[in-house]
Amino acid sequence: MEKIKIDKKASQSLDKYLEYRRIVGDEDGGTLFTQAQYEQYKKRVVPQRMNNRLYVSFGVPGEGLECKLVGPETQCFCSHRYKQHRTDFEVLSSGAPLALPCQVKGCRCTAYQYVALSGSQPARCRCKHKAEDHSEAGRHFCNMCASCSGFQSPYTCGCGQPSYAHHTLVETRQQRLAEGKPVGRDVPYKAMGGLTGFSSLADGYLRLDITMTITILLYIYFFGNNC
Numbered sequence: 132m133e134k135i136k137i138d139k140k141a142s143q144s145l146d147k148y149l150e151y152r153r154i155v156g157d158e159d160g161g162t163l164f165t166q167a168q169y170e171q172y173k174k175r176v177v178p179q180r181m182n183n184r185l186y187v188s189f190g191v192p193g194e195g196l197e198c199k200l201v202g203p204e205t206q207c208f209c210s211h212r213y214k215q216h217r218t219d220f221e222v223l224s225s226g227a228p229l230a231l232p233c234q235v236k237g238c239r240c241t242a243y244q245y246v247a248l249s250g251s252q253p254a255r256c257r258c259k260h261k262a263e264d265h266s267e268a269g270r271h272f273c274n275m276c277a278s279c280s281g282f283q284s285p286y287t288c289g290c291g292q293p294s295y296a297h298h299t300l301v302e303t304r305q306q307r308l309a310e311g312k313p314v315g316r317d318v319p320y321k322a323m324g325g326l327t328g329f330s331s332l333a334d335g336y337l338r339l340d341i342t343m344t345i346t347i348l349l350y351i352y353f354f355g356n357n358c
């Protein structure tokens with residue numbers, strides 16, 4: 132096995148980089164912000180994120196079950212990830228349900244929508260065609276057949292209800308608090324969606340953190356306190 136040596140400085144800058152990505156996402160347009168731009172970005176966006184965080188989950192209305200908590204990497208019907216949708220709002224309009232449109236150029240998705248997975252693939256529609264064979268816009272009509280009245284998957288969720296009985300729910304912090312649902316701790320990260328607790332780690336998003344922790348622990352183990 133090849134030995135990989137990570138010195139403390141490198142591991143610190145990797146840590147900083149991962150932190151930067153979780154906060155900024157792709158909003159730097161592919162060119163890293165300068166330190167000043169980064170500070171400015173945080174000053175503008177982080178308080179708004181703390182106040183106006185949106186919690187996204189997939190469940191059966193009225194049952195109070197959250198069958199899937201949507202995180203930054205969770206795929207939408209449009210095939211793009213949650214973090215590629217609009218998730219930051221300066222002000223939240225009260226009342227009207229919030230739609231989180233996809234921000235990928237050319238994508239016509241107007242509202243983030245989770246699709247239940249069958250294995251590792253999005254579950255198929257009643258018309259037997261895949262989610263990706265349906266239009267990402269509007270009611271998701273099928274591009275492959277005329278019999279489809281809009282994507283509806285009969286796939287049975289872990290809760291026992293068919294997938295089509297579920298909805299993608301977007302809630303504000305206030306709405307969740309009013310219903311006694313967990314809101315998690317305040318985080319400055321972009322597109323955290325419905326991730327609020329330890330169980331959310333299963334989603335894989337924070338696995339990087341665990342890898343980092345192991346790296347640091349190994350480092351301390353091998354190099355003792357000399358560093």
Ligand SMILES: [Zn+2]
Nearest residue numbers: 209211233238
């Ligand atoms: Zn999209």
Ligand SMILES: [Zn+2]
Nearest residue numbers: 207209233240
């Ligand atoms: Zn989408």
Ligand SMILES: [Zn+2]
Nearest residue numbers: 258260273276
């Ligand atoms: Zn079809």
Ligand SMILES: [Zn+2]
Nearest residue numbers: 256258273279
């Ligand atoms: Zn269909």
Ligand SMILES: [Zn+2]
Nearest residue numbers: 198288289290
């Ligand atoms: Zn369910």
